[in-house]
Amino acid sequence: MEYLSLFKMPTSMKITGRSSSITNAFINSIIPTVLPTNEQVKEALEILGMDHDKFECSYCGSTASEWDHLRPLVINKLPTGYISEIHNLVPACGKCNQSKGNKPWASWIISDAKLSPKSRGIIDLKQRIERLSIYEQWQDPTVVNFEAIVGKDKWEQHWENWETVQDTMRKAQILATDINQLVAKSYKSYSKK
Numbered sequence: 001m002e003y004l005s006l007f008k009m010p011t012s013m014k015i016t017g018r019s020s021s022i023t024n025a026f027i028n029s030i031i032p033t034v035l036p037t038n039e040q041v042k043e044a045l046e047i048l049g050m051d052h053d054k055f056e057c058s059y060c061g062s063t064a065s066e067w068d069h070l071r072p073l074v075i076n077k078l079p080t081g082y083i084s085e086i087h088n089l090v091p092a093c094g095k096c097n098q099s100k101g102n103k104p105w106a107s108w109i110i111s112d113a114k115l116s117p118k119s120r121g122i123i124d125l126k127q128r129i130e131r132l133s134i135y136e137q138w139q140d141p142t143v144v145n146f147e148a149i150v151g152k153d154k155w156e157q158h159w160e161n162w163e164t165v166q167d168t169m170r171k172a173q174i175l176a177t178d179i180n181q182l183v184a185k186s187y188k189s190y191s192k193k
């Protein structure tokens with residue numbers, strides 16, 4: 001019996017590993033949300049072939065746990081201008097939401113990305129893609145021009161704040177690595193004695 005094969009070291013965490021969640025938070029936190037009416041939710045589900053008794057992930061058919069942005073809010077670390085409104089949201093499961101991230105749905109769904117519907121072998125994928133395409137054309141999405149609304153100063157300040165946070169994380173990671181190595185070294189020499 002190989003006992004070492006049972007062992008798995010917990011993944012060590014990096015401060016800079018949180019960099020893209022910070023970027024997402026800087027964009028997500030400024031996105032307006034529009035609450036749909038009962039009628040709009042009904043219409044949305046009808047387009048996706050669902051109703052009260054059949055409420056599932058639009059991408060893979062698993063139990064839906066959230067509504068996911070069909071068009072991503074963030075591309076290349078910048079806001080796309082899309083917002084949280086019913087015609088830009090579809091029921092989704094955690095697996096799909098996680099796997100899709102900021103990728104456009106149409107290329108992600110047929111990609112080999114980890115946990116994507118294609119790589120999980122979802123059988124009725126073609127029908128799901130058709131429904132999502134119709135859903136996408138249901139209503140024109142709102143596209144917000146943030147800078148035009150809030151003005152240059154506030155907009156630039158927001159991104160300066162982002163840069164400060166990213167820069168602090170980079171510096172903090174360098175110090176953390178240094179501390180980690182010093183502790184590891186001292187522990188080795190200590191345990192030899």
Ligand SMILES: [Zn+2]
Pocket residue numbers: 057058059060061062092093094095096097
């Ligand atoms: Zn799913």
